Amino acid sequence: MENYKDVFVSESMEHLNSLTQGLLELEKGNEEVLTEIFRAAHTLKGMSATMGYDGMAKITHEMENLLDAVRNGEVEITSEVIDVLFEAVDLLEAALNSLSEGDDENISAEEVSQKLSKFVQTGKEERATTPEVKDEAKKLEKGIKKIDIELDKDCTLKSVRAYMAFRELRELGEIVKCIPDEEKLEDGNFDRRFSIFLKTSAGDEEIRKKLKKVSELSKVEIHYCEASSANEGKTKIGGDLKSVQTVRVSIERLDSLMNLVGELVISKSRLFQIKNKYAIDELNETLAYIDKLTTSLQEEVQEMRMVEVRYVFDRFPRMVRDLAKKEGKKVDFVIEGKDIELDRTVLDEIGDPLVHLLRNCIDHGIETPEERVKSGKSETGKVLLKARRVKDHVEIIVADDGRGIDPEKIKRIAVEKGLISEKEAEKMSYDEAKMLIFTPGFSSAEKVTDISGRGVGLDVVRNKILSLGGTVELESEVGKGTRFVLKLPLTLAITKALLISAGGKIYAIPLNNVNEILNVKEEDVSTVMGQEVIQLRGKILPVYDLISILGKATATNGGKRARPVVIVEKGGNLIGLAVDELIGQQEIVIKSLDGMLRDVRGFAGSTIMGDGRVSLILDISSLGV
Amino acid sequence: MAKVLVVDDAAFMRMMLKNILGKNGHQIVGEAQNGAEGVKKYQELKPDVVTMDIIMPEVNGIEAVRQIMAIDPEAKIVMVSALGQEAMVKEALEAGARDFIVKPFKESKVLEVIEKLC
Structure with a gap:
């Protein structure tokens, strides 16, 4: 068992x-x-x-x-x-x-x-x-009947006979399924027998009478279908028509398959290096083929790991219902884009952040029915959860049409909690103020309810998304509503990265973090309040020496010599990372850091280069600058 | 007993049908060699059943079915098809034909179809 x-x-x-x-x-x-x-x-x-x-x-x-x-x-x-x-x-x-x-x-x-x-x-x-x-009404409800039909032994145009039977039966009701599937029947690709599941209120006699009109039917049998088996039939329709068969595979197996493919990718780059080193031309063709195969294999495995967001989304309607009921609010919860796919690891991680955002919508966003009516809105608030594919990432939108974020209130709370000073608060723009809700320690719930404000703030949400290589955007208008947009990468395991060297070591920067690359000359760098900065299209942005922020000695660093600067986005701002050399772009397999290294900040994991050396992958969001 | 109009461009096929139907008590009221003639004869003879070949010169069987159905929506037309003409048979059925028989035909089949319609 x-x-x-x-x-x-x-x-x-x-x-x-x-x-x-x-x-x-x-x-x-x-x-x-x-x-x-x-x-x-x-x-x-x-x-x-x-x-x-x-x-x-x-x-x-x-x-x-x-x-x-x-x-x-x-x-x-x-x-x-x-x-x-x-x-x-x-x-x-x-x-x-x-x-x-x-x-x-x-x-x-x-x-x-x-x-x-x-x-x-x-x-x-x-x-x-x-x-x-x-x-009485119950009896009239349409039942589903399974009609087994057998054609004459010498029937020649079987498909047309089946077609005629279909045509007659369609007049009596809806055909929900047939065995074999419609395609096979149309091609005459079946033995003499086929079955039709008909959703009908017609009696057996009526059905028989209809089918009598069709010649060459040697046998017609009508069975009542239990609700369950008919439904099973129904769910199978899609599957049967496309003849897609599925097998359940435990996720660990997929993980290990992905890992093996990762190793294969590494070995492949190793082979390429050997080929180049010894200039073996005969290897070219085989290697090109292996390259193609590993790429397809990788894509295939990646595809297998993709899971529809419905697996996470589907549990929310219940939650939203319960919350709204508890809070005495009326909420119309709309989910869109359930069929968008994400890598399972990404999907697993976004469940909690989404719960948090949705709780926020209902707790803070949506007003009570009375309040809404007073401000001229309809009694029922709207909460939208939507996924959509945008180029190579997926956007998840959590939006409500509630009261929006009041910047003054946010500022006041931030000052009370000592996160910012009065002076800072005065100077803050609306956009800056609303970003305060992402500050650690900020939770505007005035009392701790069991809905939100359980000590974990939106900063946790934001960090989670950032650690997945994603971003969080926030739009809000007072009185109109709030909208969180999470941008997420499709997959985590294999990614494209920019390889750079700094301090004699090679590091990988995930390509989706890289905004652009500049070659900065000595005279371009100026110092403002002790911080080296450069100008980029009229904007001033800070430049950090990568090695020094990774905590290594900076003795060899001349500071102002010409060197490549990688512009990355960190916490909504652009910063420059000065490195020694750009090496190139490569696909890397991410191996997570675990055990004692798990809590090392600034690194998202490690990867193995083609030559077998290990490189660290930078995690821009947790980089200590 | 049914009054039958046989439409086929091959005299041999017409003869076959005539034999089968005739010896089983049906009456062949007319013959036509193509669709256009078939439509004309239909109007003149008002047969109970029409057998209609599909591939015929000038007006083909499917077109003839359409024309006859336009004149008489109650017309009972049986298509005469060869193997491999599934799509055309379906088209003819869509157009209003009631049934079909497949060449080379068996006597029992032809009679089954014709008698079912009467």
């Missing part, structure tokens, strides 16, 4: 996810999702019972009962019903989490089960006193 546990946990998580989505929809009044929710609960019940997880089985059993009662119109969907169902989902999730950590399910199913069954009980009692006719 242990072997199945991982599969059980991951698959159950998916079902829980669809349960949550479904319940949210149901709360909005979309009763069409009932079948799906019911199915998810049903499947979970079966799975957990098989695994011997009695608590989960009991809860899902009661959920199933309640949902069934709702379906039959015995219980009405009220906010309380939804709440209890959510409570059950939470417990199931807790059980799964505990299981995935190697523990038992560790939940007590009693309380929730009782709550769930109470609804069913009262519903049944009410129904007993006031008999309803909802059953």
Whole structure:
């Protein structure tokens, strides 16, 4: 059984996810999702019972009962019903989490089960006193029928016959699926048999009559389809048509595959160096081919690691709902671009920052309904979470149409907390003031709620994004709303970097940090208040000697001689890093620093060069200047 | 018993059909060698069923189906197709043909199709 546990946990998580989505929809009044929710609960019940997880089985059993009662119109969907169902989902999730950590399910199913069954009980009692006719409506609901059709043995244009059968059946309802898939049927690429799943309210006789019109059908069988299997059919439509097959692979395996590909990339550059060193021409062709192969391999693995942002986004509607309810605010939460893909490692890391930003939107951004009406807005606030692909990175936007960031209030708080002085505050522009919310120690929540203001401020969010090689932008207008834009790289593991040498060592600067490169002559550098600066298109920016900020001796450094300066963006400002030599651009495989080196500031990791030497990768955001 | 109009450019095919249908009690009320003639004969003879070859000179079978359907939306037309003409058969069905038979035909098949329509 242990072997199945991982599969059980991951698959159950998916079902829980669809349960949550479904319940949210149901709360909005979309009763069409009932079948799906019911199915998810049903499947979970079966799975957990098989695994011997009695608590989960009991809860899902009661959920199933309640949902069934709702379906039959015995219980009405009220906010309380939804709440209890959510409570059950939470417990199931807790059980799964505990299981995935190697523990038992560790939940007590009693309380929730009782709550769930109470609804069913009262519903049944009410129904007993006031008999309803909802059953009728239920009967009329369209069922799905599976129609097995066999063609004559000597039927020649099979595809056309299938086409005719389709045409007739379409008049009776919607064809949700067929086996084999439509493409195969169209090409006549099937044996004499095929099946059509028809969503229809027509009776068997009607269906038979329609199909009688089609010649060369030797057999027609009509089966009722259980809701579940029809739905399974439905979910498979997309898959079948594209004939995409999937295999579950644990993420560790992908990680290790990526690592191996990384090693291969390194060996490849080593081979290139050997070729150049000994000028072996015969190697050229093979090496060019290997180069091409490793690149494709790398892209393929990278592609495999890409995960749709929905895996993170999908858990937010529930959170937003709960928060808004708790705060007494009305929120319309819109998610866009769920199908945008990001590397799994990046995606894993942005979950918490996004939670934080969304909490901020609801806690600080969106006003109470009364406040909103007073300021002439609609009662319901809007929160947008959107992902979109922009060139080689992904932008995630978290926006609200709430009260916006009031610079005066921000300044006042910053002064109170001693982050800036009164004088500094007076001089600050609006843009500078709003950036204060990213300062460590700044949290404008006046009291600590369990929503936001838990000691972690937006500075944590910002640092996280920066450490991923991304940036955070903030736009806000008082009274209109706030908008955070996170720019994230698609992947972390292999990246392009600029190699430079400084103090006799080679360092790599991730290319997405590099704005431009200048060759600065001695006379271009001036000193302002002890800081070396250069002018770049009318702007003055500080130049630091890379070696000295890395804490190495600067004895050899003449300071003002002509040398390359790499312009990078750090904390929203441009700074120059003076280096000894530019070496070139190269793809590097990032190996993280761990163990004792984990907390070394200024480095994002290390990489192995083609010649086997190790180079450190600079982390501009944590560079101590 | 059905009154049948046979439209085909090959005399041999017309003969085959005539034989099969005739000996099973159907009446061949007319023959046509191409689509245009088929449409004209349809108007004159008002047959119960038309068998229509697809590839014919001047007006082809599909076009003829369209024209006949325009005149009489209730017309019962059976396409006569060769192997490999799936796309054209489908087109003809879209245009309003009721069914099809495939050359070389078997007597039982032809009768099944014709009788189903009557």
